[in-house]
Amino acid sequence: MQFLTLGELSLVADVDGLSFVLGGEQGARVTLSPREVGKLEEFLRHNATRERRIGFRVPFSPLNLEVRAGFHVQLQVRGQWVDVTPVDLSLTGILVQGKGLALPVRSQVGVQASFNELNCSLTGEVVRRDGQLLALHFTESISGGDLDPPAPLLAIYRKLEMEWLRHRLV
Secondary structure, rough: OEEEEOOOEEEEEEOOOEEEEEEEOOOOOEEOOOHHHHHHHHHHHHHHHHHHHHEEEEEOOOOHHHHHHEEEEEEOOOOOOEEEEEEEEEEOOEEOOOOOOOOOOOOOEEEEEEOOOOEEEEEEEEEEEOOOEEEEEEHEEOOOOEEEOOHHHHHHHHOOOOHHHHHHHH
C-alpha cells in the first residue's frame, strides 16, 4: 500500500485501486477502480498545467554567440514559416520568444529546428503562453508514456548539451 498526502487529501493505492480520502481516516472516501485510475491519469496528462518536460533544458543564453547563431527554429503559423528566438530546449519541448504569436493553448504547429548540418521537423503543442514567450511540447517525443524522441531531435539536443557543458567548464 502506498500513500500520498496533499493537505487534507490523502491518496491510498492498494489492490482495489486508488482511494481518495478527505479529512483523515474517518473522512469521506472515494475509491477508483484500476480502469478508472487509467482514465484519471489520461485526464490529468491532458489537462494538468504541470511541467511536461523530462530531463535537462539546454538554455541558450549562456551559449557562445557562434553556437547560438548555428541554431534556428521556425514555427508554421497560419501557413507561413516564422522565425522565433529559442530560450531553452529539452527532449520534450522548447520555449521560444516571438512577436505576434497569438496561438491558443493546445493548438498544434509545425516546428523546424536546425543546428549546423542537423535538421528536425516536429509537431509542437502549445502548452503555455506568457507575453512573447511560447512553450511547446513535442508530441513525437513521448510514445506510450515513455520518452522516445526522434533521432534528429536527439542529435541536435546532444550537440547543444555538449556545448553548454563546454561553456560550464571554461
